[in-house]
Amino acid sequence: MSFRLLAASALAAAAFAGSAQAQTQPYERVGPRPDGWTVDLGVGALYRNDSNGDTGSKTTVVPWISANWRDTAYLSPIDGLGVNLINQDDFRAGVQLRPRFSADDIEGLTLDRPDFGADVAAYAFKRLPGNIVVGGRVARDVTDVSEGTEYYASVGHQRVTRVGLLNASAYVRGGDSKLADAYYGVSAAEAVENGIDAYSPGGGLQGAGVSLVLLAPIGDKWGAGALVNYERRLGDIADSPLSENDDAIRAGVFVARRFGG
Template sequence: MKLRLTLAATAAAMAFSGAALAQTQPYEQVGPKQDWTVDLGVGVLFSQDSSGDTGGKTNVVPYIAANWRDTVYFSPFEGVGWNAIRTDSFRAGVQIRPRFSPDDIEGLTLERPDFGADAAVYAFQRLPGNIVIGGRVSRDISDVSEGTEYYGSIGHQRATGVGLLNATAYVRGGDRKLADAYYGVDASEAALNGISAYAPDGGLQGAGVNVVLVAPISRQWAIGGLANYERRLGDIADSPLSQNDDAWRVGGFIARRFGG
């Protein structure tokens, strides 16, 4: 069975804002500092057209993440990583990131990419006002696409009367190989499905906004929710696999933290 990007794993990683974002992004410390943490939880996510014209899907998945001294970490979304440079306001490091297979396109018979893995480097800097900017470059190392992706973001995190609120705006792009693997249509697929063959070029592929709210319900437990909107751009938006270029995700979660 293919491992598919149902986006529930994405939701869980994004939703545990204090845990997931703290792994790579140097927001101001929230709560007591611990040498190690393990987060266990479950998330529910509804996604609409998450990877092309894939329709609406609701998924429930478990979540586990781990962190050792904000240096070595693991999560289903970010994979295994190392903050090679870590200061109070700056982080840079390397990752082996999972790249999940996209969902099927409604009404079409296509050979979509399998589950793969990317090697990535990243750097993020905190500015006054608890604003973090930075980016990541990742490249496929599993022969799924042999493509390269670029990602840049600016985010702000603050404590509110309800809980911890994080808002992030981002853009992402990639080279021709990445675009073609996920949004290209070869001649045989075009003939089989009655659509035009399409070979996208590289460039900007999407821009979006994430909003995550995490509310503690005890010392170890937290609940929260998220909302994400992304607009596909450039040659990706022109693909016959993306007639609707707007993707939406909303979800909720509950999690327990263990640490010492």
């Protein structure tokens, strides 16, 4: 069983950077490449202290279903529908139609928050000596939710331990002013209604973070794991009146079963 099939199992409700590693990032292979389709079914519990504004802590039970064809075409709640147009042992590049989850309401405020949408994205990741993978992604909203563009870059390392497969990564993310304004801006009308300052953020870096994911097999078809992610808001979104706390923490545990392969 490939440990990496579980890497995003508990993240379906959070824009966790690195969720695409099972499909898009060319770490050294653990086990043989699937001959055909595989389907992964699982469930997890995810804790997060905030998301897209300040909403307090929240724990969510997260179901998971994903599909993969020979590490080339894939479908998942986080990565959406994608294909690796270049699928070499140490380099992957491709395109995705990615979901963008709706923003949480912020307690005590009446705001027009972004709805569920979708982005078109292009990505490329390269493996370096030492099983270190670097790369990034550029995504553009195509559903008129923000009409904004987001960019993401990461460096990660993966290795087998006595317990299971351990992945550690660091990343930065940013976007243009349209993206920032949709999620962290305050219009003049909203400012008057809520008694806060109007705010129009610009583009640039929006966050930087680190994550750890530990994945362990249970027999031939099952696997379990745990994750922790810390992110610090940066730039204009950190100065937004909707972002009183610039630190975000997410943690989860999860289990999944693979069918096929």
